[in-house]
Amino acid sequence: xxxxxxxxxxxxxxxxxxxxxxxxxxxxxxxxxxxxxxxxxxxxxxxxxxxxxxxxxxxxxxxxxxxxxxxxxxxxxxxxxxxxxxxxxxxxxxxxxxxxxxxxxxxxxxxxxxxxxxxxxxxxxxxxxxxxxxxxxxxxxxxxxxxxxxxxxxxxxxxxxxxxxxxxxxxxxxxxxxxxxxxxxxxxxxxxxxxxxxxxxxxxxxxxxxxxxxxxxxxxxxxxxxxxxxxxxxxxxxxxxxxxxxxxxxxxxxxxxxxxxxxxxxxxxxxxxxxxxxxxxxxxxxxxxxxxxxxxxxxxxxxxxxxxxxxxxxxxxxxxxxxxxxxxxxxxxxxxxxxxxxxxxxxxxxxxxxxxxxxxxxxxxxxxxxxxxxxxxxxxxxxxxxxxxxxxxxxxxxxxxxxxxxxxxxxxxxxxxxxxxxxxxxxxxxxxxxxxxxxxxxxxxxxxxxxxxxxxxxxxxxxxxxxxxxxxxxxxxxxxxxxxxxxxxxxxxxxxxxxxxxxxxxxxxxxxxxxxxxxxxxxxxxxxxxxxxxxxxxxxxxxxxxxxxxxxxxxxxxxxxxxxxxxxxxxxxxxxxxxxxxxxxxxxxxxxxxxxxxxxxxxxxxxxxxxxxxxxxxxxxxxxxxxxxxxxxxxxxxxxxxxxxxxxxxxxxxxxxxxxxxxxxxxxx
Amino acid sequence: xxxxxxxxxxxxxxxxxxxxxxxxxxxxxxxxxxxxxxxxxxxxxxxxxxxxxxxxxxxxxxxxxxxxxxxxxxxxxxxxxxxxxxxxxxxxxxxxxxxxxxxxxxxxxxxxxxxxxxxxxxxxxxxxxxxxxxxxxxxxxxxxxxxxxxxxxxxxxxxxxxxxxxxxxxxxxxxxxxxxxxxxxxxxxxxxxxxxxxxxxxxxxxxxxxxxxxxxxxxxxxxxxxxxxxxxxxxxxxxxxxxxxxxxxxxxxxxxxxxxxxxxxxxxxxxxxxxxxxxx
Numbered sequence: 001x002x003x004x005x006x007x008x009x010x011x012x013x014x015x016x017x018x019x020x021x022x023x024x025x026x027x028x029x030x031x032x033x034x035x036x037x038x039x040x041x042x043x044x045x046x047x048x049x050x051x052x053x054x055x056x057x058x059x060x061x062x063x064x065x066x067x068x069x070x071x072x073x074x075x076x077x078x079x080x081x082x083x084x085x086x087x088x089x090x091x092x093x094x095x096x097x098x099x100x101x102x103x104x105x106x107x108x109x110x111x112x113x114x115x116x117x118x119x120x121x122x123x124x125x126x127x128x129x130x131x132x133x134x135x136x137x138x139x140x141x142x143x144x145x146x147x148x149x150x151x152x153x154x155x156x157x158x159x160x161x162x163x164x165x166x167x168x169x170x171x172x173x174x175x176x177x178x179x180x181x182x183x184x185x186x187x188x189x190x191x192x193x194x195x196x197x198x199x200x201x202x203x204x205x206x207x208x209x210x211x212x213x214x215x216x217x218x219x220x221x222x223x224x225x226x227x228x229x230x231x232x233x234x235x236x237x238x239x240x241x242x243x244x245x246x247x248x249x250x251x252x253x254x255x256x257x258x259x260x261x262x263x264x265x266x267x268x269x270x271x272x273x274x275x276x277x278x279x280x281x282x283x284x285x286x287x288x289x290x291x292x293x294x295x296x297x298x299x300x301x302x303x304x305x306x307x308x309x310x311x312x313x314x315x316x317x318x319x320x321x322x323x324x325x326x327x328x329x330x331x332x333x334x335x336x337x338x339x340x341x342x343x344x345x346x347x348x349x350x351x352x353x354x355x356x357x358x359x360x361x362x363x364x365x366x367x368x369x370x371x372x373x374x375x376x377x378x379x380x381x382x383x384x385x386x387x388x389x390x391x392x393x394x395x396x397x398x399x400x401x402x403x404x405x406x407x408x409x410x411x412x413x414x415x416x417x418x419x420x421x422x423x424x425x426x427x428x429x430x431x432x433x434x435x436x437x438x439x440x441x442x443x444x445x446x447x448x449x450x451x452x453x454x455x456x457x458x459x460x461x462x463x464x465x466x467x468x469x470x471x472x473x474x475x476x477x478x479x480x481x482x483x484x485x486x487x488x489x490x491x492x493x494x495x496x497x498x499x500x501x502x503x504x505x506x507x508x509x510x511x512x513x514x515x516x517x518x519x520x521x522x523x524x525x526x527x528x529x530x531x532x533x534x535x536x537x538x539x540x541x542x543x544x545x546x547x548x549x550x551x552x553x554x555x556x557x558x559x560x561x562x563x564x565x566x567x568x569x570x571x572x573x574x575x576x577x578x579x580x581x582x583x584x585x586x587x588x589x590x591x592x593x594x595x596x597x598x599x600x601x602x603x604x605x606x607x608x609x610x611x612x613x614x615x616x617x618x619x620x621x622x623x624x625x626x627x628x629x630x631x632x633x634x635x636x637x638x639x640x641x642x643x644x645x646x647x648x649x650x651x652x653x654x655x656x657x658x659x660x661x662x663x664x665x666x667x668x669x
Numbered sequence: 670x671x672x673x674x675x676x677x678x679x680x681x682x683x684x685x686x687x688x689x690x691x692x693x694x695x696x697x698x699x700x701x702x703x704x705x706x707x708x709x710x711x712x713x714x715x716x717x718x719x720x721x722x723x724x725x726x727x728x729x730x731x732x733x734x735x736x737x738x739x740x741x742x743x744x745x746x747x748x749x750x751x752x753x754x755x756x757x758x759x760x761x762x763x764x765x766x767x768x769x770x771x772x773x774x775x776x777x778x779x780x781x782x783x784x785x786x787x788x789x790x791x792x793x794x795x796x797x798x799x800x801x802x803x804x805x806x807x808x809x810x811x812x813x814x815x816x817x818x819x820x821x822x823x824x825x826x827x828x829x830x831x832x833x834x835x836x837x838x839x840x841x842x843x844x845x846x847x848x849x850x851x852x853x854x855x856x857x858x859x860x861x862x863x864x865x866x867x868x869x870x871x872x873x874x875x876x877x878x879x880x881x882x883x884x885x886x887x888x889x890x891x892x893x894x895x896x897x898x899x900x901x902x903x904x905x906x907x908x909x910x911x912x913x914x915x916x917x918x919x920x921x922x923x924x925x926x927x928x929x930x931x932x933x934x935x936x937x938x939x940x941x942x943x944x945x946x947x948x949x
Contacts, residue, residue, distance in 0.1 A: 489848050492847060496847070497846040499842070505843040506843075507844075507858050509861045518844065572847075
């Protein structure tokens with residue numbers, strides 16, 4: 001059955017021809033000194049109507065640039081220098097911005113990457129949705145249509161087709177409900193069927209979103225005859241007001257209580273809600289093609305799953321094609337039927353999703369598949385096995401196992417609680433609520449949770465950057481909060497952090513040498529020459545060339561900076577490293593490299609890691625034990641394999657389910 | 670960091686031009702005797718508003734003094750006032766601003782209100798009132814102190830903002846976790862990262878302090894007429910503006926060139942100090 005539908009869909013798509021056809025696209029950026037930088041070279045891909053196509057690549061691969069060229073929104077000095085972009089046969093290269101204005105919104109929609117900065121903070125959400133309708137003349141059309149529909153209500157004209165025709169208005173909803181109830185009773189529908197039908201009406205009849213023919217359809221489904229159903233639909237579904245339509249669009253995007261929400265401002269929305277609003281805006285004018293530029297990369301995995309599920313449903317219903325840009329191969333494979341892999345401005349591979357995953361041809365795709373944590377997590381049994389030959393692997397594994405059993409706890413957290421005072425509120429907010437766990441020497445404990453789960457607060461208390469409200473964090477059996485003066489300095493020497501943001505955690509005014517040397521200086525270790533030698537060793541340890549010593553953080557890439565941050569943390573030969581989302585900001589390949597590095601360092605030096613992350617996929621690659629946190633509370637604590645194979649709590653299962661591509665079958669091993 | 674700033678400065682034409690001009694101005698200020706053999710206070714009414722000659726290229730003013738010589742000798746006064754007030758203002762302003770920004774809380778509240786009070790006083794009006802009270806003392810330090818008294822406000826505001834911004838950057842937390850103390854962070858990380866805007870406002874205000882001295886001297890509350898200064902000369906030149914505008918032009922041009930040089934220097938230094946603007 002499903003197969004049939006899919007085949008039909010493919011046949012339909014082929015018959016129609018591609019909606020978007022990009023051929024040999026070349027894009028250049030001009031630098032300050034008038035040199036051309038090739039951002040995209042001979043890129044070709046097509047999107048068929050109703051299809052999801054994913055462009056996958058790391059940052060700087062040209063994936064966003066290609067998409068922006070389709071929209072005519074290339075930033076700054078970027079311009080198309082060759083090739084063609086065709087939307088439904090119409091050539092887009094060389095179009096003027098004025099011509100693009102006509103296409104954007106109505107033919108092509110955009111869901112941008114960062115929900116935090118893409119909504120205007122001084123306008124209500126509803127106004128911003130309305131703006132997109134207005135910009136495409138849809139508001140006039142909408143009101144006009146509504147007026148026309150009212151006039152035609154009695155006439156024998158059947159309006160049926162594209163579903164932005166005649167919407168249900170909120171003023172008519174109660175009357176429609178009553179009429180439906182009476183009609184159903186008259187038609188002899190009763191008991192369970194009656195209740196079920198009413199429940200369905202309640203759910204589906206969203207003012208501003210539900211159309212006349214769909215109301216009629218649902219009435220027919222409930223058991224009314226066609227004439228009666230259409231009579232009711234024509235009488236009561238007579239067009240909606242602008243406010244209804246806005247609320248309807250927001251409701252379609254999955255925003256609960258949309259009418260109230262439309263009157264709120266962006267700062268009253270969470271990240272996920274903002275992204276839903278942006279989806280509503282992108283789809284407001286019913287474009288044929290929706291370009292989603294990393295729409296969920298700023299969101300928690302569970303929220304990401306919900307939003308993409310909803311977007312999938314919505315675009316399927318509307319028949320919208322989606323060009324989905326992401327750095328996550330697993331996510332792309334899970335969501336899209338077709339994958340285009342971009343690398344250094346070129347399309348290196350493209351094909352049906354599963355085929356690309358199972359039989360990657362290009363070496364880059366192979367590396368990407370191997371590195372993708374979400375995919376890897378399903379086939380790597382233990383993190384320690386990565387990249388090591390069998391002998392050392394076995395050896396290490398055994399040592400690891402023993403350590404888990406015998407070694408003492410280097411960090412212990414007992415009933416740790418931290419409260420914060422919220423502005424304008426009386427009660428205290430418990431960021432961390434009675435959390436206990438311990439990190440065994442030479443192993444990795446990962447704390448997993450979504451943003452706001454209190455995991456970073458725990459890390460900060462272990463690092464003595466915050467004092468606990470109650471409970472204790474112990475290092476080698478001593479209370480961390482009690483450390484002062486010399487003891488504190490000693491503690492700092494043994495417990496080192498690596499922070500999330502490799503752009504923020506290095507002082508931009510400090511050269512790489514000074515940054516790495518800083519901890520040695522603070523602790524008064526060695527003289528000038530010996531410190532220089534040590535910095536060289538450390539750079540060697542993180543596989544960075546000596547030549548970077550005189551450079552500055554802004555001259556390095558994110559992955560390189562994170563290596564520097566790790567080198568700095570290693571400078572004092574610590575026992576414990578607290579990694580607070582240390583790899584979250586990095587591209588998959590770089591993330592993989594950094595994880596390997598951390599793993600190797602652990603094997604070499606017997607380090608213990610407290611690894612804070614929101615990404616369960618990463619956990620499997622690095623951690624021995626996992627602590628799952630939700631709303632400040634510890635919900636699950638077990639070994640990594642146990643958590644992955646037999647999660648006890650529903651929340652953990654949700655988190656596991658949300659790993660993109662986690663359930664895909666790979667033909668790799 | 671300073672070595673890098675210097676390397677990028679050396680390549681900046683803005684810096685080269687302003688640097689050469691400023692070196693020249695400083696040399697003139699230090700050794701006015703090298704540029705003229707005449708006495709700026711040797712004036713004979715015989716020469717009143719006399720035309721330029723080979724020995725007196727800028728001509729004579731109303732009092733019969735050599736305009737060229739007076740412009741040369743006025744340099745020292747203007748430069749001294751500008752430099753001394755800027756240094757004083759930057760020290761006071763950075764101190765108060767960074768203390769307010771770093772400690773926050775009631776310290777910030779008190780210092781910020783003090784700041785607001787001074788901001789409400791117009792600097793020119795305040796300077797006139799204060800200078801009227803100490804009319805007897807004719808040294809330039811009087812003017813420098815008055816400028817510093819009213820001038821620290823804007824620097825303090827900028828320093829406070831810059832420190833507050835730098836304080837919340839992640840590398841401070843990183844540094845604390847490495848074992849650094851808050852005070853060490855302030856001096857090693859926060860202040861260096863806040864210096865760029867302070868230096869910029871310093872160099873631009875240097876120019877405005879030179880102008881302020883000229884204004885005060887023009888109004889007659891600044892330096893006594895026995896001290897040669899551009900402001901005083903501009904003030905005196907107004908009597909002969911209609912008959913011989915060039916008398917006004919030369920000291921004004923000297924003032925404008927000096928001010929412009931420092932503003933250009935400020936811009937160049939700002940670009941150089943901000944590693945984010947530096948390309949690899």
